Amino acid sequence: QVQLVESGGGLVQAGGSLRLSCAASGRTFSTYAMAWFRQAPGKEREFVGTISRSVGSTSYADSVKGRFTISRDNAKNTVYLQMNSLKPEDTAVYYCAASRSIVVRTTPEWYDYWGQGTQVTVSS
Secondary structure: OOOEEEEOOEEEEOOOOEEEEEEEOOOOHHHOEEEEEEEOOOOOOEEEEEEOOOOOOEEEOOOOOOOEEEEEEOOOOEEEEEEOOOOHHHOEEEEEEEEOOOOOOOOHHHOOEEOOOEEEEEEO
């Protein structure tokens, strides 16, 4: 069982930056691939990016590539999402998720554990 708790959301102006954190419980954090998803009102949950279990390879949605960076610190059981050059269309609830899959997965059904989400609002 893995429990995930996100933090770091808030209100920021367009062009600004935020860093989200996701703290995981348990001793097996390093065995999970981690991902960030987001969901805006009235829309489906959308893949943002993922980071692999060990070597830390990353993959991003085209909409955030070059602006967002995922990293992880296995010693701290934490995954981060650095968001730069934020746009109003980035406004959403952001969720971190954990997957046992060793293959990069970009759809929610592959993820076993989810956090409660943190709100990010970007004003124009």
